[in-house]
Amino acid sequence: MQGAARPCQAARKREGALDPAQLSDQLSNQLTGILGDTGGDMLSFLQGLLRRWNLYQIVISAAALIIALVLGRTLSTHMRGWMRSLEGRPKWQLRALLAVEKRLALIVWALLLWATYLVMHEITWPSRSYLIGILAKVVSAWIGVEFVVHLIRNRALRRLSRWGLWAYVTLYFFGGLDSAASFLDNLAISFGTFRLSALSVLKALVVTGLLFTFARLISGQTSTRIRRNEDISPSMRELIIKGVQVSLYGAAFFIGLKAVGFDLTGLAVLSGAIGVGLGFGLQKVVSNLVSGVIILLDKSIKPGDVISLGETFGWINTLGARYASITTRDGKEFLIPNEDLITGQVVNWSHTNDFVRLDIYFGTAYGDDPHKVREIAIEAAKSVDRVLTSKPPVCHIVGFGDSSVDYILRFWITDPTGGLTNVRGNVYLALWDAFKAHEISIPFPQREVRVLEGSSLSTKALD
Template sequence: MQSLVKRENGVDPTQISTLLGETGSDVLTFLEGLLRRWNLYQIGISLVALSVALICGKYLRAQMRDWMRGLEGRPKWQLRWLLAIEKRLVLIVWALLLWGTYVVMHETTWPSRSYLIAILARIVSAWVAVELVVQLVKNRALRRLMRWGLWAYVTLYFFGGIEGAAEFLDSVAITFGNFRLSALAVLKALVVTGVLFTFARLISGQTSTQIRRNEDISPSMKELIIKVVQLALFGSAFFIGLKAVGFDLTGLAVLSGAIGVGLGFGLQKVVSNLISGVIILLDKSIKPGDVISLGETFGWINALGARYASITTRDGKEYLIPNEDLITGQVVNWSHTNDFVRLDIYFGTAYGDDPHLVRKVAIEAAQTVDRVLTTKPPVCHIVGFGDSSVDYILRFWITDPTGGLTNVRGNVYLALWDAFKAHEISIPFPQREVRVLDGSTLATKALD
C-alpha cells in the first residue's frame, strides 16, 4: 500500500507508514501513533485553528450576506457560487489557518512535527474544492450525493484507504449466472454517468443559447434542433457511462427491444404525443409565441415540449395541451403566416340617424384606438334593417393578438359610444307599445 504521505521536505515516509499501518492492519497501531506527544500537539493546534475559524467564519459570513443583499442584476449562477462560498467560509478560513500554521511550524521545527497539520490542511482544502465543483450540478439531490461522495473519496485518498475501500465494495456483489454486479461497479457507473450528464447539460445549455440567438432559423426548427441535440448528448452520456464501467450493452439492447414492444402497447398515447410533437416542429404549424384557439382555450404558446404544448391564457392560467390534440383537433392560429388579425363588432343605430354619417363617425372612432391599425383602415357596412335599428358591422385590424382581443373590442365600443354621443347619434333598444282596444274587458273595467 502507498504510504500516507510521500517523502516531502525531509519527512520520513517509514515513520508515517508506521503511524498509520497497512490496509487491514490493527487500528490500534494508528491510535498509538496519534497519542505521541507531538501528534497530540498537532491535534490540539488543529482544534484551536478550528475554533478560531468558527468565530472568524461567523463574522465573515454576516459581512458577506450584507454585501450579497446589495447585489442586483447578477446572473443566477454567480449568486449560486457566492452563496456556496458564503456557506463554506468556516472551512476556507480553517484551511488558510492550517496552511499558515504548517508553514510556520515547518520552518521553525522538525518537518515530522507538522505532517498531521499538512495532511489535514490538504483534506480541508480538497473539501472546499469539492464544494465549488459540485455547484456545476443543478439538481439538489444529485449535488448532495456528489458532495458527500467526493468528500469521502478525498478523505480516503489522503489517508491511503482507497485500495481497501475498493476491495470492500468489490466484495459486496450480486451474481446472476455469468453476470456479476458489485457495489464498486454500481458506484463507478453512478460517478461516471453523473460526470458525463453534467458535461452534457453544460454543452446542451450553451448549444441551446446559441441556437436561440440565431435569427436565420425559424422558432419551430430551433426547438426541434435543441430537442435532437439534448437527446443525442444525454443518450450518449448514459450509454458511454455504462460502457466505461464494463456493462455489456448487447444484452441491454435485447432487453430494451423486449421492453419497447411491451411499452408500445401500454403507452400508445405517450408515443402518439411524442411523434405528434416532432410533426408539429417539422411542419411549423405552430411555434412558440403563436396565438391560438383550441376549443374554449385562447392564449399564446410558451413552449413546445416532447409530450405537450404550454399555452398561457389572458387570465394567467397555463394549459398543457397534448400534442396529439394539436394535430387532430381544429386549431385557430391567429399568427400562423403573419400577425395581422381582423376583428368584427356589431352595433345598431336609430332609423332617424343618417347612415352615411354613422359609417363615417364609426370609422373615425375606431381609428382613435391605439392598437387599431391605420395602415389597414377600418371599414363599416350596413348588414340589415332590424326591428328597432339599422344594423352595422365595423371591421378593423390589429397586429398584437397576444395583447388580448376582448380588451381592444371594448376600447372600440367605448370610442363608438363617445363619438355617437358627440354627434347625437342614438343607439336604440327594443320598445313595446300596449294598446287597449275599445270594448275589451280591460277597457270596460277601466270605465267602471
C-alpha cells in the same frame, strides 16, 4: 518481592497465559484475518494515530477547529452586516460573497492548520507536524469541493456530489484510496460470467454523471444559439433542440456504461423487451411524443402563435415533448396534450401571417343617413391605436331590423397576443363618442302598454 513475582510469571507461562503485547499482536492478527488487507491497513493507520506526537497533532487540530468555529461565527455576523450595506452590485458578486460567508469557519480552520503546520515544521521535526499538514491539505480540498459543487443547481445532486468528493479527497490525501477501492471491488455479485461490483457501479455513476453534466452544458449553449438564429423557423428550432438533447443524453448514458466495462449487447435485448411492454402500457404518452414530433415537422403550430382550442384562447409559450404550454389573457397557463392539437380543431390566428380581422355589429335609427353613418364608423375605427390603416376598415349594411338599420364594421390588427376583447371594446367606445358628437342615435326596443276599456284594470283605474 521480585522473587515472588518471578514464580507468578513462570506459573502464567506454564499455564499458557499471554502478556499484553502478545495479546495485542494476536488481536491484530485476528482482525486482519477477518477484514483482509483493507482491515489490516485500517488497523495499521489507527495504531499510527495512537502514537504520542500524533495524539498531540490531533489535539492541536481539534483546538484549531474550535477556534475556527468561534471566529467563523463572529466573522459571519460582521460579514452579513457589511453585505446588507452593499447596493447596486451585480447578483453574481453577491452570490459569491454569500458562498464565502457560509464557509468562513472551514476557511478559518484551513488557515489555522496551515499556519500551525508551517510553524511546527520550522521549530521541530517534520514528522511531528506531518499529520497537521495532511489535514490542512484535506480541509483545503474540502473548501475547493464546496465552491465547485455550488455550481450544481439540483439540491439532491449537489449534496450527493459534495459527500462523494469529500470522501474521495480525504482518502486520497490519507493514502486510503487503494484500500477503499479494493474493499468496494470485493463487494460484488456474479451472474454466470457477469460480475457486478460496488466499485463498478460507483465508477458508472461518476462517469455517467460527468458526461450528463457536460451534455447539459453543451445542450444549453446549443439551444441558446439555435433560438437566436432567425433564419430557422421556430418549429424547426424546437425540433433541432429536442434532437440535440436526446442525442447528447443518450450518448452520455451509453458511453458512461461502456467506459466502465458494461456489455451493452444484453442491455440492448433487455431494453427492447422492456420497450415492447411499455409501449402497450404507455400508449397515450407515446402518442403525445409522436404528435409533438409531427407538430414540429409540419410547422402547423409554433411558439408565439395565437390559437383557440375549444374554450381556450391564448398564445403558445413552449412546445414540449408531451404537451404545449398555452397562456391565456387572464394569466392562466394550460398544458394541452400534443395529441389534442393533432386530432382537435385548432384555430391558429397567426399561422401564415399575423393579420387578424375582427367584426363588430351595431345599429342606428332609420332617420340617420346610412352614408354618413358608414363614414363616421370607419373614421372612428381608424382612430383606435391597434387598428391598421394600411388595411383600412370597412363598414356595410347587413339588414333592416325591426327598429334599426344593422351594420357590420370590419377592421384588421397584427398583434392578437395583445388581446381581442380589449380592441373590440376600444372600437365600440370610439363609435359611441363619434355617434354622440354627430347626433347619431342608437335605437333600442320600446314597448307601449294600453289598458283596454271595459277591462278590470280600466274599472279599477276609474274607481
